Amino acid sequence: MLISYNWLQDFLKLDIEPAVLAEKITRTGVEIPTTDHPMDGLKKLVVGHVLTCEKVEGTHLHKCQVEVGEDEPIQIVCGAPNVASSQDVIVALHGARIAGNEKIKRGKIRGIESNGMICGLQEIGFPDKLVPAKYLHGIFVFPADSEVEPGQDVYHALGMDDYIFDFDITPNRADTLSMEGAAYEVGAIIDQKPKIEQIVLKEDGPAWTDSLKVEVDPKLAPKYYLRKLTGVKITESPLWLQTRLWNAGIRPVNNVVDATNYAMLLTGQPLHAYDAKTFADGKLAVRKAQAGEKLELLNEKELDLDAQDIVIANGKQAVGLAGVMGGLHSEVTDETTDVLLEAAVFDPALVRKTALRHANRTDASARFEKGLNWDNVQKGIDIAAMLMRNHAQATVDEGLLKASDEQRQPVVVKTTVSHINHVLGTKLSGEAVVNIFDRLGFGHELADDDLTITVPNRRWDIEIPADLIEEVGRLYGYDNLESTQPLLPETHGGYSERETKIRRLRKLVEGQGLNETINYTLTAPKAAKLFTKSDHRLVKVSWPMNSGRSALRQSLMIGLLEAVSYNFTHQQDQLTMFEQGRVYNLDNGKYNELEHLAAIYTGTAANHNWQKQDQPIDFYWVKGQLTALLAAVGLTDLTFKAAVIPGMHPTRTAAVYAGERYLGFVGMLAPILAVKNKNLQGHDMYGYELNLEALLPLMTTGVKNEPAPKYPGMERDISLLIDKGITNAQVVDCIKENGGKYLQDVQVMDVYDGMQIEHGKKSLSYRLLFLNKEATLTEDVVNKAIAKIDTALFDQLEAKIR
């Protein structure tokens, strides 16, 4: 809410710099991010009185003689359609500065001398939304009652000498959504009692309350007050009232609407004015909407009402959406003579739901939602009526109709001074604490340590002792709190074992030269299902921002693919990236979040170099990285089986197992991905993805020293010719099964299936490492092992030993 410094002066004696006050309020009550001083940057803008105004033939221009408080009137050429003689207007003199730091100089327009400019409000810095409709496309004309003199600065008359605080109000401090509320708050901060005036409304019309049959469900509207005003003459409001409205960010409309807005700004009580004709049938009801009921709002939005909407209705139909907006057909117009004025408290939850349901939140609905001061309902309606009486020639009919009038008792909260001190870490005396509640205008009673606080209804945010502690803390001043560290028994900080393992994996992968990414969880439903071996139900958000971000990913690879694609479009194609994060699915009605680790590789295995030693990344490079990574955490006995996984190359992908446990996959990304996403064309991409939920329990955590072997080992090479379809794994398994207990390792030395080899065959060479840890190996032992291996390879795999 925008709070005017000048208006605050009605309540408080402010002899404090606005900027200093704003900082004080920010630190103590409500944040004021910005303070606006509308006249900033403006210069030489004065009131002018148009003496004569004649049309310049053949143009849209007028040549005006304008009195600006100098010896002689000055001549100004003006292009505005609404300029006329005897108007009081805003004149930018020669040398003036107007909005946008634009300088005004005397000069000639169409050859006619012009010594300044007659301004519209926008030209001196008003935003369009605050300019009254009739001045939106022309110059501003001071209303007749403005009491302005030619030559005087315009700033004061237009309220531009004000300082406007932008109160950034948190939901709990809706009590400051009014000038009176703000005055109480600022008063407490600067230790002054605000001057809040009570009013006595003169009712000089006939008694009217029997003329309308009003039915209100007090559950929907615990308070519902009406007044009737007759003989209203719709005009523009006096300037002082208009300036207060626009400084509060509200556009002046007419003397009736402005009166309701002004009363709301002053008291915080929203008001609504109906053309009394709406209820010509003598009936008014506050009820829930009926099935199929429709309503056209003031903003010409047509609503299909919901059975939970509260409406104001006449005998026939809904005419307004309670607490949200009036109906188009009950609106006050220029022809309106009789007005029915409403001040109410509606159920906050219902108003909130209605406003949300129809996507139609308003100033009023926000206030009803956040709560109102139940003690200010009558003041609100009386102020509005009084303003109409004073400025719209209205007759106030006798009687305030209270169709419902529930009472709210002030809240009493008990606490102790020592509790307050204990929580804040202060040593305030009982007297000091009481003084703070006194500044707030709360009732207080102190008996030894016991404190009883009576909270006025204007502070409905206060209910429990913690709320009182906040009041004491902020008014005592958080700046004055001593900064301390918790004096607590020693605690041991750290990560869980699971977290520690995950962090270790991340570190290892980073050490392998991969760059960490963080990708979006939400993706498109089709994409979310890629890169997973088994089919799980997707988790979807029910109201996504767009379909491309509507499902929770089931793989990290999909995000890495998006990252790679983004980089390709930015000419970056040397990419080795990883992500460690969660994937999500829905199984048997249970939502699962699984930690994964995935990497993607494209480009070369080292940075580009002039020696051409930057070989392209291929399957075996990535598999090697993965193998080394898993070996580093103690997993050396892995099985790789060819596998088909959506999104991966169907003949270049392996599923990775530790024993029977599926850990994830490694392989080439499917070339078909580039058909759908052109950015991927021309790039080979490889990667792996691991399910850490499977991997973490297998990670070793304790190492026992194994002494380095003291005896020399022996190496033997064997070469064999074998069917092309037989895998390396089959051969190695066969060798290991038959190699005896001293066979330590089997290394592939060469794979060849080129021209020199019989069709359908391939040649494989292996190096076998034998070692006896207890003694020196003998040739004989190794020869026997090799012979056994040779036989087994021939028998089992029909391998020809070469």
Place this chain on the structure above:
Amino acid sequence: MSDELDKLLARLKEIQAEGSQEINQAVNKEKLNDIRVKFMGRKGKLTEILHSMKDVAPENRRTLGQQVNSLRDKFQASLDQANQDLTHKLIEQRLEEEKLDVTLPGREPLMGSKHVLRIMEDDLEKFFIGMGYQVVQGPEIETDHYCFEMMNLPKDHPARDMQATFWIDDEHLLRTQTSGDQARVLEKHDCSQGPLKMVGPGKVYRRDDDDATHSHQFMQMEGLVVDKHVTMGDLKGTLEMIAKHVFGSTETRLRPSYFPFTEPSVEMDVRCFNCGGKGCPICKYEGWIEVLGAGMVHPNVLENAGIDSNVYGGFAFGVGLDRFAILKYSIDDIRDFYTNDIRFLTQFRQEED
């Protein structure tokens, strides 16, 4: 007979001149060896002279012998020297051939890097672990119960609007805040066994259109301390340490604020480190930059978790890791964290620990 001696001596002189010249002109070791054979070998020229000794008068033979030996020694010395020179020359030649252009670039292996948000997270975790905090993880698919209701945000509470929520079904949602971790930990913690000190980092989600300053996904870290004697002064001191640790900033201010799960609630601002408070685009001309929200744990939150709020109390705070990184590293578009341009990612390497 002395004629014969003179003749041989003259011949010796010729051999000396010839030999010296040949040694000087020799270009390789093979040539030097040939010279040695030619002059000093069994059939060499010096041996020839010695063979001619019989023609010399016996009293002169000694002189001649000495002369021949002396010349042999000279030749040997010259040959050794020449041999050594040649070796040096060869080495030099070889080294010259081996010369590299050391200004050509070396082969660089791929270097990994941590994501800047992870750097931020790890750094803060380390900071808090050092002060005895446990690091706790919770689910991202959270229930209304833990994300809101346990945190004193009952259904239809207006403050729920502060956080546009991605709902999954009537009860499940993508967490809008890491506060749910607080509720879960509080529920499990036995206060009689000692204080609770935790931080909970993680991803959170809000239903926001992505632009330079908004992201539907970002990272938060939640902190919570509960025990019998935890004061707001302790909170202030802790928050100031965070600000100093992350921003090196010493001037901070606490402002009253509102969060349903804390009472009192505050927000902390730090003096704009860019302009020092004069006002600039980074602080939106306010001179202050909001960095985090905090407060004293609301009694309802404690009671909801079965903790007696008359005995126990504490503070909680929440920091936006994205916001911290944005401020600390002058990042001007929050989307940069999630589009993962490789050039963006790798530049923060030097910030890793």
